Amino acid sequence: MWRRIIYHPEINYALRQTLVLCVPVALGWLFGDLQKGLLFSLVPACCNIAGLDTPHKRFFKRLIVGGGLFALGSFLIQWLTLKGIPLPAILFVVPLLLGVTGEISPLHGRLLPGALIASIFTLSLMGHMPVWVPPLLYIGGTLWYGLFNWFWFWLWKEQPMRESLSLVYRELANYCDAKYTLLTQLTDPEKALPPLLARQQKAVDLINICYQQMHMLSANGDETHKRLKRAFQVALDLQEHISVSLHQPEEVQKLVEQSHAEAVIRWNAKTISARLRVLADNILYHQLPDRFSMDKQLGALEKITRQHPDNPVGNFCLYHFNRIARVLRTQKPLYQRDLMADRQRRLPLLSALRSYLRFRSAALRTAGRFSVMLMFGSALAMFFNIPKPYWILMTIMFVSQNSYSATRVRIQHRALGTFAGLVIAAATLRFAVPESLVLLIMLAITFISYVFTRQFYGWATIGFTVTAVYSLQLLSLNGAQFLLPRLMDTIMGCLIAFGGMVWLWPQWQSGLLRQNAHDALETYQDALRMLLGPEQSAEKLAYQRVLVNQAHNALFNSLNQAMQEPGFNSQYLKDMRMWVTHSQFIVEHINAMTILAREHTMLPPSLAESYLQSCEIALQRCQQRLEYDGNSSQTNVLEAAENINEGPITVLEQHVKRIQAHLSVMHTISSLAWSQRPQHGRWLVRHLRKS
Structure with a gap:
């Protein structure tokens, strides 16, 4: 029974997150300085957003970089404020400066929101302590967070x-x-x-x-x-x-x-x-x-x-x-694969900076979106005479996700959870409860909230809101005054984040469908060249099969997200769903052909070459239909040859013929879908361009 409890993913995660937060609070309470313990325990929130708890072979290097960025953001926002620069201008510049991390690698890209949250939280500390204290607080908190997680992963290594x-x-x-x-x-x-x-x-x-995770293991x-x-x-x-x-x-x-x-x-x-x-x-x-x-x-x-x-x-x-x-x-694989064949893309800083300064850089667009949203949020706070709008800005950071649908769901959960948490806190603040009992209740609420946070974010937000109110009550005895303003701040932050996701360079997945479909066809073509070509390495075939599944997976995910986006033609998405369905059939046939090729079920070279040419012609017809917004008759690709083999059809040939049939249907669907496609945004571009 104890294994079921201690090794359960949600309980194990909640136990780790609760301990890393509450140990500083407990030490501060024991030594009579509870306020510093509470402040120190807030740093792990930045580390969580930045992904610094991810097991990695460069764990301590990422920890040093993350702590340095937190301290840099904290220092910049204080120093620039002391120089008399308005807060909207500061919050417009800082994300653009730190956004280059997103160009180095996806994992480094998570450092940007963590550093921005550290900068925003510094707003609440300004005027209460010297300028050098918040940066040291972030450095010390990040060091504690890293050492604790290193020890935890040493105990629970696998x-x-x-x-x-x-x-x-x-x-x-x-x-x-x-x-x-x-x-x-x-x-x-x-x-x-x-x-x-x-x-x-x-x-x-x-x-x-x-x-x-295989690539990020601390010891491969x-x-x-x-x-x-x-x-x-x-x-x-x-x-x-x-x-x-x-x-x-x-x-x-x-x-x-x-x-x-x-x-x-x-x-x-x-x-x-x-x-x-x-x-x-x-x-x-x-x-x-x-x-x-x-x-x-x-x-x-x-x-x-x-x-x-x-x-x-x-x-x-x-x-x-x-x-x-x-x-x-x-319990043994049918054959051994080289799991490290795919090396994670990492750019040195100068190369990443050159890529970042291009207008088509996804990292630049993400940083620009944060800049505009935070600038607008701080300007709105100045209009309503809110001196330290950290709650509005942190709400923007917490609810902003990579896609429209994820942001919309997170906004709903955040707003409703905050409202319910504030109602509970308002009802309970009226009772006179000893400080030690309050801390124990906060410990239990924190643990329960972390148990549910990955699957039920809205319910977890209720608990986090209650603990935030009581933290402010313990820090400055103004928890009751916090309730209504923070609810309004949450609503404003959610509205700003929603507007930013809709209007500021949105990554509409329906607009990416065409590019993802083209990439998937290109991956299928590479796989068929290997399967029907002269050299058939088991390791290369296995790796290419993984790439085929990943390419189709990106296409399928973009379709699912596009179905939830506003303002798009449902008939076009219905046609594309059929296109993706036939693409899935091709993936399954490639899976089956990989198995047959690995077991040396092959075709004669001349017959394999004929089938390969026929498949490439069909694939190119589909690609040209995706690349050019014109009539189908304008494509200069020959029709696929039929009846290549007059003899008995083998199992491998059956798979090839079905792939050709699916490609023919996909070409027809593409031709019909053009008349139903959206007529705005990137759909106005007639030619498909590589991103």
Whole structure:
């Protein structure tokens, strides 16, 4: 039972965050200086936003850079204020100066909002202490935060990777269940495929997170991570075989009508998904798996396959279930991959600065958005005669996310959670409670809030608001005066953040659909060149398969976000959903062809070259349809040759022919979608340009 509690992801995270916040408060209370303890405990909020608790091989280097940026932002906002420069001008310049971090790498980009929150929080300290105290406070707080997290990850060395791997196995189990529960419903793709696509893309998202963690491990060659690396390679094999589809619904229906195959296939799938959930718990709770066998299930499926030799469904399921069962039984991957093949992109500072100074830089646009929002928020505070508008500015920072839909949801949760928290705080401030009991209640509320913050942000905001009110009450005894002004500040901050996301260089995902679709087609072309080319390296094929899944995943995610954005043509998005559905089919065929190529199921060189040329022609037709806003007849690409092979068609050829059929449908959908596309923004550009 204790393993279920102490190793649970949310409880483990909440325990770490609560301790790093409350230990300084406890020490300050014991030594009779509670105010300094409360101030010191506020620094970890900046560190959390900046991602300084992420296990990384350059952990202490990032810690030094992060603490230096916090101190720099704190010093700049005080020094420039003393020079008489207006606060809106300061908040316009500081984000643009610090925004270059986003060009170095995505992880460094998280330092910008953390440094801005440190600068904004310094506004509340100005006038109460010397100029040099807040920078030293941030340096000391960051040092404490880093040392505590280093010690915590030393105690729980494998836990972050175990949590991600456990989620991968659990999501693969859900995907396997959903896929074979809908076995006889696949005749209607409109209803059956969207939930399957969502499950598949969620699994790919989690695999990408694990892949990134492999690069950020503090010791890539450490033997203690060997078992987890092997479990990750097993997950890649499982995803490869589970995600492959036959795409012959009429054959599935025929086999189901002629035998009890549906019950047998579901029996196999249920056994696999149950085992995956057991392995997910074993990984998370540091347990050794027991023995596993599914010989009875495979025997029943093999019997049906022998009774119906002409139906391909039985052989298909038996082939993939056999390999899944072998992986689950041995707990070893089918072959070894080079997990470090993809090196994370990192730019030196000067190169990053050159890239940052271009108007098309995403990091510059993000920093510019923060600059304008913070400038407008501080100018609005000056208009309403608010001397220190730190709550408005911090609300802007906390609710601003990478996309419209995420920002909208975060704003709703933040506003409602703050309102509920202020109501609770207003009701409880009227009671005379001893200071020691208040601190214990704040400790319990902080722990409970962190348990729920990653899944239920709104509920967690209620607890954080209550603790913020009582912190101000303990610091300056003005918690009651804080209530109504902070509610108004929260509402103003949420409105400014929403307006900034809508009007300031928004990253509309519907506008990125065309670019993401083009990138996905290019990745498919590279994969087919490897699969049908003369050189077929198992490691290169495996890595290219991961790139194919990632490219389609980016396309699928942009479509999902575009469906929630305002002011776009729903008919165009409906057409693009069908385009993405056929793209998913191509991904699954490439997954299957990768398996066959690795097992040396190949075509004669001349036949493979003919198929490759035919596929490249179809891919180029789709790419030209995406690149040029004109009539379909203006594309100068030859039609794909038909009937390349007059003899018996092999399994590999079947996959190639289905890819060609999907590409033909995608070209038709693209042509029809142009008439329904939005007529504003980047859609006014006729030619597609590389970002």
